[in-house]
Amino acid sequence: MSVLARLGLSRCINAAGTLTRLGGKPMAAEVIAAMAEAARVSIDIAALQQFASERLARLLGAEAGMVTTGASAALTLAAAASIARDDLARMAALPFCPPPNEILLPRTHRSMYSHALAAAGARLVDLGHNDRGTGAGVRGLDAWEIAAAITPATAAFAFAATAETIPSLPAIAALCRARGIPVIVDAAAQLPPRDNLRLLLAMGADLIAFSGGKAIGGPQASGILAGRADLVASALAQQLDMDIRAEGFSPPPLLRPMFAKGIPQHGIGRGFKAGKEEIVGLLVALDRFAAGDDATDAAALQARLRAIAARLAGLNSVRAELVEGGRVPVLAVSVDPPARAAEAVLGLKAHDPPIHVGERRVAEGTLLVDPQSLLAEDDALLAAALAAALTG
C-alpha cells in the first residue's frame, strides 16, 4: 500500500504549472534516488555547500553559489548579505541593523515576494511609478530616478526578472555597479529558457535567485543563490549552523576570508538551512536540466497538449488552442458562455483525485493547461475530466 494511501492522503493532478502550493514539479527517479542516498549518510554541510558553490559557479558562470531552501529564502539571504557584507557584528544585529539597510525596489518590480527581502531587516524603498501597469502612461523607471535614490543608506537594488524587464537589466546593473550597489535579481521562475541560467549574471546581476522546485525539477524546498563570491560567502555564513569551536574548524575556501575575522553567530538565515538531501537533490536535478534542450522539451510538451486538444475537439462551445511563445507551451481551453469556466474549475477540483488547471484567465472563460508538472500517464484522465467538466 502506498504511503499516501496508508495515511489517508490523496495526490492531485497538476495541470497548473510548477506551482509551489501544489508541491512544485514532480522529481525524476534519478533525483529522488540522489536525495535518498544523501538521507542515509552524515556529511559536512559546509564542505557540501563549498562543493555546490563550485558546481554552480561553473554552470551559471558565477563566482560562487549556494543551495538555499527556495528562491524566496535566497532573496532573504541576498538581502542579509547585502546589508551585513563581511561584518560579523552586522550579521549578528540583523534584522535590526543600522544603515546601509535600504533596498531600492521599482514599483513595477514589487510582488508578494518582496516580503522576502524585508524579512532580513531591509527597509524597502519604492522607486518610480507604475504608469504602464495602470494604463496611466508610457514611462518606465528613468536612470536619473535610480541615481537620485541611491544614498549612503542604500544596501542593494532589487530587480524582478521577467521577459519584459530583462532588457533593462544591463543599464541598471551598470549604474548600480558604478555606485557600489549590488543588484539582487529574482529569477525564480525564469527557466526555461536555459540561457537565463547564465544570461542574467552576464548582464550584471550581482546575486541571482532561482527556484529549485520549479522547472529545474529539484526538491520542492530547494533553490539557488549565485553571483559575487563575497556576497554569497556572507549569505552562506548567515545560513550555516555556526555552533563550532574556532580552534577545530577549517572553513571551506569560500568562507576563509570572512572567517579570518572570527566565527559568526547563528545568522538570520539559520532557519533556512538546506539539508543534505536538498543540496544533493538540487545539484543532480540541475545537471539533468542543464543537459536538456529547450526546443526538444517544448516539442514533447506540444505533442502531449495536441493530443489533449484532440480529445476536446468537437465538443459544443469548447475551443482548445495551443499557445506558444511563452516559457513553455500551454493549452488554452475556452468555453462559451465564459461563466462556465469558473464552474468547470470547481468541478475539476471536486474530481477524485482533484485536478488543478491554470486559473489566470478564468474570468474570460479560459482554462489553461500547463503541462510542466502533469505526469504523462495522467494526460488521458485529464482530457476526459476536462471534457466532462466543460460539457456537464
Ligand SMILES: *Cc1c(COP(=O)(O)O)cnc(C)c1O
Ligand atoms: C516561485 C517564485 C518565488 C519563490 O520561489 P520558491 O522556490 O518557491 O521559494 C520567488 N519569486 C518569484 C517571482 C516566483 O515566481
